Amino acid sequence: MSRGVPAVEDEEEVPGSEQSVSAPVTQEEPERELTHEEFDPKGTLALILTYFAVLAIMWVFMYFVEFLGNDLIVVG
Amino acid sequence: MSVDQETFADRYPQEAELVRRAFLVAFTALGLGALFGIFQALHRTNVLRIIPSTDYYTALTAHGVLLAIVFTIFYLVGLYQWAVTRSLDRSPTNINFTRAWLTLMTVGSAITGVTILLGFVDQIGISADVLFTFYAPLQAHPLFYTGLVVFIIGTWLAGVDWFRTWLHWKQDNPDERIPLQTFMVLTTMIMWYIATIGVAIAVLFFLLPWSLGLIDTVNPLLTRTLFWFFGHPVVYFWLLPAYMLWYTVLPKLAGGRLFSDPLARVVFVLFVLLSTPVGIHHQYVDPGIAEGFKFIAMTNTMFLLLPSLLTAFTVVASMEHGARQRGGEGLFGWLTALPWRDPAFTGMALAGLMFAAGGFSGMINAGMNINYLIHNTLWVPGHFHLTVGTAVALTMMAGTYWLWPQLTNRRLYSRPIGLLQVVMWFGGMALMSNSMHVAGLYGVPRRTAEPQYAGFDFNTAFGSMAELNIQLAVGGTLLFVSTLLFLGNLTLSLGNPKVEGLGQSLPEPLSGAEDSPRVLDNMRLWAGIALVLVVLAYVLPLGAIIQNGGLFGTGGDAYPVSVLGTFDGLDAVLELLGVGR
Amino acid sequence: MHIHQYEKLWLGMSLLLIVGFIATITYGAVGVGVTMIDDSGGNVDPNALDEHPEFSDPGVEKVGENEYEAYVVARQFIFQPDPIVVPANSTVTFYVTSADVVHGFSVVGTNANTMVIPGEVAEVTVEVGEPGEYGIVCHEYCGAGHHSMEGMLRVVPEGEYNSSDGGEQ
Numbered sequence: 001m002s003r004g005v006p007a008v009e010d011e012e013e014v015p016g017s018e019q020s021v022s023a024p025v026t027q028e029e030p031e032r033e034l035t036h037e038e039f040d041p042k043g044t045l046a047l048i049l050t051y052f053a054v055l056a057i058m059w060v061f062m063y064f065v066e067f068l069g070n071d072l073i074v075v076g
Numbered sequence: 077m078s079v080d081q082e083t084f085a086d087r088y089p090q091e092a093e094l095v096r097r098a099f100l101v102a103f104t105a106l107g108l109g110a111l112f113g114i115f116q117a118l119h120r121t122n123v124l125r126i127i128p129s130t131d132y133y134t135a136l137t138a139h140g141v142l143l144a145i146v147f148t149i150f151y152l153v154g155l156y157q158w159a160v161t162r163s164l165d166r167s168p169t170n171i172n173f174t175r176a177w178l179t180l181m182t183v184g185s186a187i188t189g190v191t192i193l194l195g196f197v198d199q200i201g202i203s204a205d206v207l208f209t210f211y212a213p214l215q216a217h218p219l220f221y222t223g224l225v226v227f228i229i230g231t232w233l234a235g236v237d238w239f240r241t242w243l244h245w246k247q248d249n250p251d252e253r254i255p256l257q258t259f260m261v262l263t264t265m266i267m268w269y270i271a272t273i274g275v276a277i278a279v280l281f282f283l284l285p286w287s288l289g290l291i292d293t294v295n296p297l298l299t300r301t302l303f304w305f306f307g308h309p310v311v312y313f314w315l316l317p318a319y320m321l322w323y324t325v326l327p328k329l330a331g332g333r334l335f336s337d338p339l340a341r342v343v344f345v346l347f348v349l350l351s352t353p354v355g356i357h358h359q360y361v362d363p364g365i366a367e368g369f370k371f372i373a374m375t376n377t378m379f380l381l382l383p384s385l386l387t388a389f390t391v392v393a394s395m396e397h398g399a400r401q402r403g404g405e406g407l408f409g410w411l412t413a414l415p416w417r418d419p420a421f422t423g424m425a426l427a428g429l430m431f432a433a434g435g436f437s438g439m440i441n442a443g444m445n446i447n448y449l450i451h452n453t454l455w456v457p458g459h460f461h462l463t464v465g466t467a468v469a470l471t472m473m474a475g476t477y478w479l480w481p482q483l484t485n486r487r488l489y490s491r492p493i494g495l496l497q498v499v500m501w502f503g504g505m506a507l508m509s510n511s512m513h514v515a516g517l518y519g520v521p522r523r524t525a526e527p528q529y530a531g532f533d534f535n536t537a538f539g540s541m542a543e544l545n546i547q548l549a550v551g552g553t554l555l556f557v558s559t560l561l562f563l564g565n566l567t568l569s570l571g572n573p574k575v576e577g578l579g580q581s582l583p584e585p586l587s588g589a590e591d592s593p594r595v596l597d598n599m600r601l602w603a604g605i606a607l608v609l610v611v612l613a614y615v616l617p618l619g620a621i622i623q624n625g626g627l628f629g630t631g632g633d634a635y636p637v638s639v640l641g642t643f644d645g646l647d648a649v650l651e652l653l654g655v656g657r
Numbered sequence: 658m659h660i661h662q663y664e665k666l667w668l669g670m671s672l673l674l675i676v677g678f679i680a681t682i683t684y685g686a687v688g689v690g691v692t693m694i695d696d697s698g699g700n701v702d703p704n705a706l707d708e709h710p711e712f713s714d715p716g717v718e719k720v721g722e723n724e725y726e727a728y729v730v731a732r733q734f735i736f737q738p739d740p741i742v743v744p745a746n747s748t749v750t751f752y753v754t755s756a757d758v759v760h761g762f763s764v765v766g767t768n769a770n771t772m773v774i775p776g777e778v779a780e781v782t783v784e785v786g787e788p789g790e791y792g793i794v795c796h797e798y799c800g801a802g803h804h805s806m807e808g809m810l811r812v813v814p815e816g817e818y819n820s821s822d823g824g825e826q
C-alpha cells in the first residue's frame with residue numbers, strides 16, 4: 001500500500017508512526033507495534049454491540065409505537 | 077526524519093494539478109451550495125427572507141445539484157485520480173485524455189449550473205426549477221438536461237481512463253494483486269456504469285427530446301423509475317470515496333493499520349452487486365408499481381446494509397489498533413488515546429459517528445411499510461444530511477486537510493481552525509438534522525418554502541414547531557459558518573511558503589491482500605453478476621409500467637418551468653450566448 | 658482468507674439484524690395487514706379527467722355498508738374536493754390522481770401518504786375512527802406555488818354525514 005510515495009524504510013520504527021501532515025507537531029508517536037495476532041479489537045466489539053442494542057430498541061419503538069400506533073393505517 | 081519525503085505533487089506534478097483543479101470545482105460548488113443551504117434553513121423557518129417563496133425552488137434546485145452532484149462527484153474524481161496514480165505508481169496513459177474528461181465534466185456542470193441560476197432572473201425566461209430529481213412532466217430548459225449529459229459522459233471517460241491505466245499496469249505486473257485503492261476505484265466505476273444506464277435512458281431517450289419538442293409526451297412513472305434506478309446507486313457513488321478515505325487514510329491518521337484488506341474488498345464487491353437492484357425503495361408509495369416488486373427491493377436493500385455494517389467494524393477496529401499502539405488501554409479508555417487534535421482524524425471520526433445515526437434513519441426509510449410514516453417529510457433531508465451531508469461531506473473536508481499539503485507542498489494555514497471547523501459542522505448538523513427528523517415525524521413535508529399552512533397546525537408531541545424551527549435555523553447557520561472556515565483555511569494555506577517533506581506514506585494493512593481469494597479481483601465476474609441482478613430486479617417492473625402506461629405515457633401536457641416553453645435546441649444555445657432572437 | 662472471530666460474530670449479528678428487519682416488515686404486511694400502494698388503481702389520461710366517470714366530479718360516495726370511496730384530483734395548487742368529508746368509523750378508499758404534474762397526498766400526522774403521478778391512480782384504503790379534522794399536504798414539489806397546496810379531511814359524526822358534502826368544492 002505504501003507504493004507510489006515510497007516510505008522511508010526504517011526497521012526500528014513502528015509502522016504508521018510517521019506523523020500525519022495535519023496533526024499538531026507535538027503529537028506523540030505510537031509507542032509500540034501490535035501485529036494482527038497480538039491485537040484483539042475488544043473495544044470495537046463493545047462499541048458495536050452497544051450500537052446493535054440501540055438499533056434494535058429504536059427499531060422496535062419506531063415500528064410498533066410510532067408507525068403502527070399512528071392513525072389511518074393503510075389496509076388496502 | 078533523515079530523508080524528506082517526496083509528496084504527490086513532487087512526484088506527479090501534472091496529476092497533482094488536475095486533482096487540485098477537480099477540488100477547486102468541488103469547493104466552489106460547496107461554497108455556493110452552502111450559501112443556498114443557509115438561505116433555505118432561514119427561509120423555510122421564517123427567520124430571515126431575502127427572496128420570495130416562489131424563488132425558493134430555484135435555490136433548492138441549485139443546492140441539490142451543486143452539492144449532491146457537483147461537489148461530491150468532482151471531489152470523487154480528484155480523489156480517485158490521486159488514488160489510482162498513487163497506488164499504481166503510474167501516470168495516466170495519456171494525460172491529455174485526463175484533462176479532456178475533467179474539462180468535459182466542468183463544462184457540463186457549468187451549463188447545468190448556469191441554467192439553474194438563470195431561474196433567479198425572470199426576465200431571461202430560462203429556468204430549471206425542477207429540483208435535482210427533475211420529475212416529469214415538470215420540464216426544465218433543454219440546457220439543463222444537456223449539461224447533465226455532458227457531465228455524465230465526462231465521468232464515463234474518467235472511468236475509461238482509470239481502467240486503461242490499470243490494464244497497462246497489469247501488463248507490467250501480471251501476477252500482482254490490484255492495489256487496494258485502485259481496486260476501490262475500479263469497483264466504484266463498475267457500479268457507476270451500471271447505475272447511469274437508467275438516467276442516461278431517461279434523459280437521452282425521453283426528457284431531452286421532449287424538452288426540445290421532438291416528442292410530445294413522456295410516461296412520468298417510467299422516467300421517475302429510471303431516475304431512481306440511478307438515484308440509489310448514486311448515493312454509494314457519494315459514499316465510496318468516503319469509504320476509501322476511512323479504509324486507507326483514517327488508520328494512518330489514527331496511528332494504526334487497516335484491520336483487514338480482504339474484508340474491504342468484499343465490502344466494495346457487495347456494493348457493486350447490490351447497490352442498483354434496490355432503487356424502487358424510493359418508490360414504496362408510488363402508484364403503478366406492484367407490491368411484490370417493492371418487497372423484493374426492500375429485501376435487497378436490507379442486505380445492502382451488510383457492507384456498511386461490516387465497514388463500521390473494520391474501520392473502528394483500525395482506529396482502535398492505532399489507539400492501542402499509542403498506548404491506549406481499557407475497554408473504552410483507548411478512545412482517549414486517539415489523535416483528536418488532528419482535524420483530519422477528528423473530522424473523519426465524527427463523520428463516521430454521524431453515519432451510524434444516519435444509518436438508523438436509513439433503516440426506517442428502507443422499511444417498506446414504515447416508509448408511510450416518513451415518506452417525503454422533512455425526516456428524509458434530516459436523514460441524508462447525516463449521510464451525504466456529513467458522512468461524505470465532512471469526510472471529504474477532513475481528508476482535504478491531509479491531502480492538500482501533499483498536493484500543494486504548502487502547510488495548512490491553521491490546524492486549530494480546521495479542528496474548530498469539523499467540530500462546528502458536527503454540532504450544526506446535530507441540531508439541523510435532529511430538528512428535521514422530529515419535524516418529519518410530525519408530518520412537516522420536505523421541499524416547501526413555508527413553515528406553516530393556512531388551514532391546520534402541525535401537532536407536536538413535545539416542544540413546539542417554533543422551537544424546532546429555531547433549532548433548524550441555528551444548525552444551518554453553524555454549518556454555513558463551518559463551510560466558510562473550511563474554504564477560508566484552504567485559501568489562506570495558498571499563502572504559506574512551499575516547503576519540503578510533507579509527503580506521506582500509507583501503512584500496510586494488518587491482514588493484507590494475500591489473505592484474500594484472487595477471485596475478488598475478477599472485475600468481469602462482478603460486473604456480470606451485477607448486471608444479471610439488475611435485469612432480474614428491473615425487467616418486470618419496467619415492463620409492467622410500459623405495458624400499463626405506455627412508453628410515452630397516457631397523455632398529458634408538459635409543464636415547462638421556463639417561461640418561453642418549448643423551442644429548438646439551437647435557439648436555446650444562441651439565447652444563452654446572447655445572440656439571436 | 659482469515660477473518661477475526663469478533664468479525665465473524667459481528668457478521669452473524671448483522672445478518673440477524675437484517676433478517677429481523679425483514680421479519681418485522683413482513684409481520685406488518687401479513688400480520689397487521691398494512692398494504693402498499695400498488696398498481697390496482699389503474700391508469701387514466703390526465704388530460705381527459707373531465708370525461709372520466711368519477712374524476713370528472715371528484716367527491717365521496719357510499720359504496721357499501723360503512724364503506725366509502727373518495728375520488729380526489731390533485732392539480733397545481735389545489736386538491737379537489739376540499740374539504741373531503743367522510744363519516745366517522747368507516748372504511749374509506751381514496752382514489753387520487755393528478756391533472757398535471759407529480760404531487761403528493763399526505764394526511765398530516767397519519768400513515769395515509771402516497772405519491773400522485775399523472776397517468777396513474779393511487780388507491781389508498783384506511784379505517785377512519787373518531788370525528789376530527791386532518792390537514793392534507795402536497796409533499797412533492799409541483800411548481801412555484803407548491804407550498805400553498807393543502808386540503809382538509811373532515812371526519813364527521815355518522816349522523817351528520819350528508820352524501821352531498823364530499824362532492825362540494
Ligand code: HEM
Nearest residue numbers: 110113114117140143144207465469522523524552555556
Ligand atoms: C451549509 C450546509 C447546509 C445547509 C444549511 C443545508 C440546508 C438544507 C435544507 C434546509 C434543506 C431542505 C430544504 C427543503 O426540503 O425545503 C436541504 C436540502 C438538501 N440538501 Fe442541504 N444543507 C447543507 C449542506 C448540504 C450538503 C453538504 C449536501 C450534500 C453533499 C446537501 C444536500 C442536500 C440535498 C440533496 C437536499 C435536497 C434537495 C431537494 O429536496 O431537492 N446539503 N439542505
Ligand SMILES: [Cu+2]
Nearest residue numbers: 307308357358
Ligand atoms: Cu436509496
Ligand SMILES: [Cu+2]
Nearest residue numbers: 795797799803
Ligand atoms: Cu406540491
